[in-house]
Amino acid sequence: VFIESYTSIVPGLNIEELIKMTKKDVKIVSRNILENLSGRPLLEEALREKKVVLLTPGDPFIATTHISLRLTAHKMGIKTRVINAPSVLTAIFGATGLQVYKIGRIVTITFPYPEYNFYPYSSIEKICENIKHGLHTIALLDLKVEEDRAMTVAEAAELLLKLGSQVCDEILDNNTPIIVLARLGSDNELILTRRLGEVLNLNIGPPPHTLVIPGELHPLEIEALECFAHADRKVLESWNLKIKNLKRKH
Amino acid sequence: VFIESYTSIVPGLNIEELIKMTKKDVKIVSRNILENLSGRPLLEEALREKKVVLLTPGDPFIATTHISLRLTAHKMGIKTRVINAPSVLTAIFGATGLQVYKIGRIVTITFPYPEYNFYPYSSIEKICENIKHGLHTIALLDLKVEEDRAMTVAEAAELLLKLGSQVCDEILDNNTPIIVLARLGSDNELILTRRLGEVLNLNIGPPPHTLVIPGELHPLEIEALECFAHADRKVLESWNLKIKNLKRKH
Numbered sequence: 001v002f003i004e005s006y007t008s009i010v011p012g013l014n015i016e017e018l019i020k021m022t023k024k025d026v027k028i029v030s031r032n033i034l035e036n037l038s039g040r041p042l043l044e045e046a047l048r049e050k051k052v053v054l055l056t057p058g059d060p061f062i063a064t065t066h067i068s069l070r071l072t073a074h075k076m077g078i079k080t081r082v083i084n085a086p087s088v089l090t091a092i093f094g095a096t097g098l099q100v101y102k103i104g105r106i107v108t109i110t111f112p113y114p115e116y117n118f119y120p121y122s123s124i125e126k127i128c129e130n131i132k133h134g135l136h137t138i139a140l141l142d143l144k145v146e147e148d149r150a151m152t153v154a155e156a157a158e159l160l161l162k163l164g165s166q167v168c169d170e171i172l173d174n175n176t177p178i179i180v181l182a183r184l185g186s187d188n189e190l191i192l193t194r195r196l197g198e199v200l201n202l203n204i205g206p207p208p209h210t211l212v213i214p215g216e217l218h219p220l221e222i223e224a225l226e227c228f229a230h231a232d233r234k235v236l237e238s239w240n241l242k243i244k245n246l247k248r249k250h
Numbered sequence: 251v252f253i254e255s256y257t258s259i260v261p262g263l264n265i266e267e268l269i270k271m272t273k274k275d276v277k278i279v280s281r282n283i284l285e286n287l288s289g290r291p292l293l294e295e296a297l298r299e300k301k302v303v304l305l306t307p308g309d310p311f312i313a314t315t316h317i318s319l320r321l322t323a324h325k326m327g328i329k330t331r332v333i334n335a336p337s338v339l340t341a342i343f344g345a346t347g348l349q350v351y352k353i354g355r356i357v358t359i360t361f362p363y364p365e366y367n368f369y370p371y372s373s374i375e376k377i378c379e380n381i382k383h384g385l386h387t388i389a390l391l392d393l394k395v396e397e398d399r400a401m402t403v404a405e406a407a408e409l410l411l412k413l414g415s416q417v418c419d420e421i422l423d424n425n426t427p428i429i430v431l432a433r434l435g436s437d438n439e440l441i442l443t444r445r446l447g448e449v450l451n452l453n454i455g456p457p458p459h460t461l462v463i464p465g466e467l468h469p470l471e472i473e474a475l476e477c478f479a480h481a482d483r484k485v486l487e488s489w490n491l492k493i494k495n496l497k498r499k500h
Contacts, residue, residue, distance in 0.1 A: 060344075062350045070347075070474075070477075082341070083435075084337075087334075090311075094310075094332040097321075101355065101357070103356065105352075107351070108351075
């Protein structure tokens with residue numbers, strides 16, 4: 001049994017406990033082994049006719065690493081089987097009451113590299129496209145677990161405002177409602193709806209954090225956000241009006 | 251502990267086993283109790299200061315019933331907590347190797363009611379919109395568990411061809427590649443890529459079935475579909491060409 005812990009963060013994960021519970025030897029594998037060595041040590045164990053389990057937090061198939069590993073195993077004649085776990089991508093619907101049919105393209109807001117003049121413009125553009133079509137956007141926030149860095153909602157809000165004013169005129173501003181989610185599924189999960197300007201100074205504790213930028217909201221969605229995500233109905237209603245106007249211009 | 255089993259189907263679910271494993275009394279609740287009586291009996295138990303568990307198969311928050319139940323509970327002062335399970339919506343990525351960022355709007359293909367002249371045109375329109383943008387579509391298939399009816403991929407394929415020719419000219423035809431998934435996550439799951447014309451006569455065993463209509467495919471996605479979903483590379487490559495042409499016309 002191997003475990004990797006760099007693609008995501010599981011709040012409250014205790015590997016000692018896991019070893020006790022499963023009575024198995026659980027070894028941590030690094031990003032280096034999985035990406036630079038293409039998971040070689042795991043595949044070699046499997047070739048020695050052993051069953052190899054790789055535990056990964058969250059929903060690893062969002063990224064390509066684990067798909068590549070499965071493809072390599074397949075070519076080496078190693079059978080693979082995926083056992084799925086809950087994912088933030090679907091947990092969001094139960095947590096917020098948002099409707100699955102109104103989700104537009106999913107994005108990840110990545111860390112900018114000002115030294116290379118790199119900013120995540122394309123993610124912000126997709127968010128604005130979704131809003132223009134009245135659709136919600138799930139925005140995953142960048143993680144660099146090995147550097148112990150996880151983007152906070154405050155950092156993401158700053159990027160949304162700064163880049164939004166450059167690439168999508170007057171769609172995102174201080175009054176845009178944002179649903180912030182922290183540690184979803186854990187005992188101390190937090191789900192809040194705030195205006196973008198307020199998120200700039202928001203501290204919601206340790207990662208993982210996720211954002212949802214709502215599109216046009218159905219009355220049942222507004223009600224659910226009031227009950228489950230501390231939303232201010234007036235903010236959501238004026239957002240709905242703004243989107244209706246955007247759609248008209250379109 | 252209550253369980254409802256009408257919103258989805260869990261292959262191999264055995265309630266007797268569940269009772270033995272959990273050593274709890276598990277009662278089945280009907281659609282009538284949850285929808286027409288708004289879950290009254292469950293809420294009353296909860297008001298008697300009992301902990302009430304409602305088990306539901308799959309991902310119940312796709313539909314509105316369970317959100318309504320949570321809202322009603324909230325208004326009655328009953329605290330609710332959601333414990334998430336895996337969902338077909340994210341299991342698809344591991345099973346097929348498709349990329350999450352290229353998923354367009356999700357649809358459900360519902361049963362037509364020719365007697366009321368109702369056909370699921372809007373779902374087919376959304377699929378064609380997604381294709382024009384190069385995006386994949388996850389299409390959930392309608393279930394009427396209480397009538398023991400679940401839409402098969404063959405029935406869905408017939409609707410895609412028939413309605414597609416009416417509402418989105420020349421996008422969907424017999425050669426469109428379709429990824430069919432049956433009983434995902436169970437021991438006898440089946441994942442195949444076939445042309446739409448072939449799906450018309452395909453029997454993939456008992457439900458639940460799900461379809462994915464691919465958009466433009468990345469080389470890594472094509473490779474994964476070949477390895478994990480028995481795809482014919484040529485079919486996928488000519489589909490990619492077709493989408494490139496559609497985009498050019500756009």
